[in-house]
Amino acid sequence: MAKSSTDTVYTYLQSQQTCQDFLYKCYQHLDGVDAATKSYENCNAFMYNMMHGRQFYANGKKLNTLLKPILFFYGMVHLLKANLLTIRPDYPESTTILAHGVSTRKRKKKDYTFMGDEVKVQHNGLFPYFSEHLFKQLRVPFEKIKMDLLFGLIPEMDSLFTMQGERRMVPVGDIGGATLRFPDSLLDHYHLTVNTFIERIRPFLPTIKNIEQTNSAAVIKLDSPLTANSGPFYVHSQDKTLYFPAAREQFIPVSEVMVHYLLLFNLSMLCRYEPEWWGDLLSSKSEADYPFIVHFLEVTAEKIPHLLGEELLNHVNFLH
Structure with missing residues (x-):
């Protein structure tokens, strides 16, 4: 190995x-x-x-x-x-x-x-x-x-929460990628508009190049890849997927x-x-x-x- x-x-x-x-x-x-x-x-x-x-x-x-x-x-x-x-x-x-x-x-x-x-x-x-x-x-x-x-x-713990009918984290992109996708259901849980939500997370991101709204999600294009492994974005150790807290009470950027x-x-x-x-x-x-x-x-x-x-x-x- x-x-x-x-x-x-x-x-x-x-x-x-x-x-x-x-x-x-x-x-x-x-x-x-x-x-x-x-x-x-x-x-x-x-x-x-x-x-x-x-x-x-x-x-x-x-x-x-x-x-x-x-x-x-x-x-x-x-x-x-x-x-x-x-x-x-x-x-x-x-x-x-x-x-x-x-x-x-x-x-x-x-x-x-x-x-x-x-x-x-x-x-x-x-x-x-x-x-x-x-x-x-x-x-x-x-x-x-x-x-x-x-x-x-912890992203790896989410599968256990899912088995008991909860969702604590949502996949939003990949580590090293420059595109993030936030489903509308996540924004609903935060009780925020797209613009207010983006202002909330902007300090934790590289420069935002473009924002698109589809029928089901807000898509953010970044100027450079997101590489840091720190809250509110967390990396799953196996598939390198970026996870984001599914509800506002879980938004603890550490x-x-x-x-x-x-x-x-x-x-x-x-x-x-x-x-x-x-x-x-x-x-x-x-x-x-x-x-x-x-x-x-x-x-x-x-x-x-x-x-x-x-x-x-x-x-x-x-x-x-």
């Missing part, structure tokens, strides 16, 4: 020499940074965060579902830290950044379901820090958010990496601190939560190392 480009960048950055050279080139583009000194100082931290993160994922895939969320969450944390070191040579600038940056309810209700649970974003910690510096999200557009909404922002972080954080907390509920879910499979959680774990195991590898690859391509 051929290696993907993200597998190749991970392989390339497995030695101290290649890591230090990579960081040196990254830091040369930052103002007021001694690239030679900082690349030397950060080389090992960058390399081991990346290596440990990938190993957590590799081991997690082999383990029972019982333990997967913990290994995937901390694997993700390591890969995020490696990415941050490419643009923040002094990371971590303070101990407040080292916290997770998100919290869950301490007590679970008697009729608790994971889909109905929520997480709360903190002002400090890794989540708001990487959201700002990696994905230019200066302000997270929610204080609390339910797991049900987060699942709905990076998909942020979505996976929040879901994995909550699942890892359940693993560690709610063994009775977690064990019962996995053994009895009585809740509708079960297939969604299992499918999500299969998706995130492959998708997050790929998405964060793409971030590193973008640096490599930029530097050359």
Whole structure:
């Protein structure tokens, strides 16, 4: 099986020499940074965060579902830290950044379901820090958010929602394509006219060249292909189709990496601190939560190392 480009960048950055050279080139583009000194100082931290993160994922895939969320969450944390070191040579600038940056309810209700649970974003910690510096999200557009909404922002989860008679996402184009097609039914769900809808999404698009209205859809022609994998446009990892939230309450323009972080954080907390509920879910499979959680774990195991590898690859391509 051929290696993907993200597998190749991970392989390339497995030695101290290649890591230090990579960081040196990254830091040369930052103002007021001694690239030679900082690349030397950060080389090992960058390399081991990346290596440990990938190993957590590799081991997690082999383990029972019982333990997967913990290994995937901390694997993700390591890969995020490696990415941050490419643009923040002094990371971590303070101990407040080292916290997770998100919290869950301490007590679970008697009729608790994971889909109905929520997480709360903190002002400090890794989540708001990487959201700002990696994905230019200066302000997270929610204080609390339910797991049900987060699942709905992952294209690969849409098939499960469809099976229970819901539609959370709509295919609107292809990654790298310059044409987007928004069906009239989507605009109806947003309760917006075509012009108002386009103004809503314009900040997330390249320059719009042309807008056409057919009998069933609004078709937008772009000046250049849409290549970014970030909300409100999300890419299906298998067919590279661009998906857009089907309803306005799902319009939460954040990076998909942020979505996976929040879901994995909550699942890892359940693993560690709610063994009775977690064990019962996995053994009895009585809740509708079960297939969604299992499918999500299969998706995130492959998708997050790929998405964060793409971030590193973008640096490599930029530097050359």
